[in-house]
Amino acid sequence: MKVILTGISIVLVLVLTFVNISDYALYSNKRNLIARAVDYSVCAAIQEVDLSLSKVGLSEGFDSETGKVLINDIHLDEQSSENAFFETLLTNTGEKRNDIKENTLIVYIHPSTGGINYLIKKESERHEGFVTSPDRLEAAINNAIDALLDTNNTQSDSHVIYVNGNPSTNEFKEAPYFLVFIKNHEIDGLFRRRSATFVGFAGAKISRQE
Amino acid sequence: MSKIYSFIIIIPLIAMLLFKGVFFYEYDTKQRYIKDLVDSTAYVVKITGILTQDEYNRLKTNLNKYAIFEDDDIVIKKGIYSNGNITISEPYTPGTRLTKGDAFAIYVQSDNVSNYSKIENLGVSVDDAKNLYFKAKAVCRVEYID
Numbered sequence: 001m002k003v004i005l006t007g008i009s010i011v012l013v014l015v016l017t018f019v020n021i022s023d024y025a026l027y028s029n030k031r032n033l034i035a036r037a038v039d040y041s042v043c044a045a046i047q048e049v050d051l052s053l054s055k056v057g058l059s060e061g062f063d064s065e066t067g068k069v070l071i072n073d074i075h076l077d078e079q080s081s082e083n084a085f086f087e088t089l090l091t092n093t094g095e096k097r098n099d100i101k102e103n104t105l106i107v108y109i110h111p112s113t114g115g116i117n118y119l120i121k122k123e124s125e126r127h128e129g130f131v132t133s134p135d136r137l138e139a140a141i142n143n144a145i146d147a148l149l150d151t152n153n154t155q156s157d158s159h160v161i162y163v164n165g166n167p168s169t170n171e172f173k174e175a176p177y178f179l180v181f182i183k184n185h186e187i188d189g190l191f192r193r194r195s196a197t198f199v200g201f202a203g204a205k206i207s208r209q210e
Numbered sequence: 211m212s213k214i215y216s217f218i219i220i221i222p223l224i225a226m227l228l229f230k231g232v233f234f235y236e237y238d239t240k241q242r243y244i245k246d247l248v249d250s251t252a253y254v255v256k257i258t259g260i261l262t263q264d265e266y267n268r269l270k271t272n273l274n275k276y277a278i279f280e281d282d283d284i285v286i287k288k289g290i291y292s293n294g295n296i297t298i299s300e301p302y303t304p305g306t307r308l309t310k311g312d313a314f315a316i317y318v319q320s321d322n323v324s325n326y327s328k329i330e331n332l333g334v335s336v337d338d339a340k341n342l343y344f345k346a347k348a349v350c351r352v353e354y355i356d
Contacts (some may be wrong), residue, residue: 003213007219007220007221007224008220010220010224011220011223013223014227014228014231015227017231018227018230018231018234021231021234022234022346025234025238029241032242032245033245036249036348037269040252040256040348040349040350040351043256043286043350043351043353044291044313044350044351045294047291047310047311047353048291048294073324077294079293079294082293082294082295083293083294083295084291084294084295084296084351085294086296086349087295087296088296088351090350090351091296091315092347094347102339112246112349156256164295193255196229204351
């Protein structure tokens with residue numbers, strides 16, 4: 001009898017271990033898949049420049065005194081950028097736009113004379129603002145995250161982005177950006193649902209043909 | 211009597227679970243490596259605008275370290291973005307230069323069925339939907355500026 005009980009206990013421990021490992025492996029695989037796809041998606045979205053709104057910006061070319069490439073007043077086309085973002089995400093991961101849009105914050109950033117304009121969107125909500133330098137963007141975005149997304153649950157992932165806080169990371173520069181923050185996206189494991197938060201941003205690579 | 215039961219039922223059950231665990235770990239690890247390889251290749255195309263024949267051969271050689279991948283098992287396509295919507299329709303030939311804004315996609319699926327699938331289905335299932343292959347895909351947009 002003792003032998004059978006010991007055997008059953010070992011089987012149970014093995015089953016539980018196996019199921020838990022499989023569950024976490026499935027979750028972490030999907031999480032990594034989405035994290036990489038977010039990177040592909042923001043890089044696709046940033047290329048959707050609105051040519052009619054950016055006429056002035058694109059025509060300016062170079063600073064006559066410094067020779068620096070000018071990238072002020074270059075706007076992204078909101079609809080096309082979002083299409084590019086969600087379509088690229090869908091083709092890479094199978095995640096549908098309708099399933100993630102309520103947890104998604106999209107930030108458009110474009111520099112203009114004297115500072116940087118930003119537009120923060122969550123579904124139909126729009127918050128436009130202006131900061132005098134790129135290092136103030138991080139605080140503006142974090143305030144919007146607090147205001148627009150549910151950040152009361154202290155157990156969930158971080159509610160803030162760190163871009164300028166760490167000198168080793170890429171800091172915001174004075175350039176057009178497309179930034180996405182997906183908060184607490186639920187991912188199915190084998191039997192448990194876990195949530196994860198994703199952040200991705202890309203700066204426009206503006207080229208000037210000589 | 212109890213010792214006989216343990217030999218007949220419990221020990222084979224423990225062995226089967228251990229085998230399942232080992233093969234699941236093997237499948238998961240290989241699957242991650244294969245996805246990494248596909249992503250690295252897509253990243254190269256994203257920033258350079260080209261998948262050279264050398265790079266393609268390297269991808270195929272590395273994929274074959276984990277499972278069997280013939281040329282037919284590696285599908286590479288190109289397409290366009292129009293108003294943000296992707297259309298991927300044309301096959302891509304390695305060595306072709308893409309332009310900024312084009313879409314690029316790689317799909318891979320192993321020729322052989324994973325060992326985990328074989329232990330789950332007690333061999334290769336006649337219903338192919340039940341077989342678990344090593345699969346990965348990556349779709350990206352070219353950033354390369356000529």
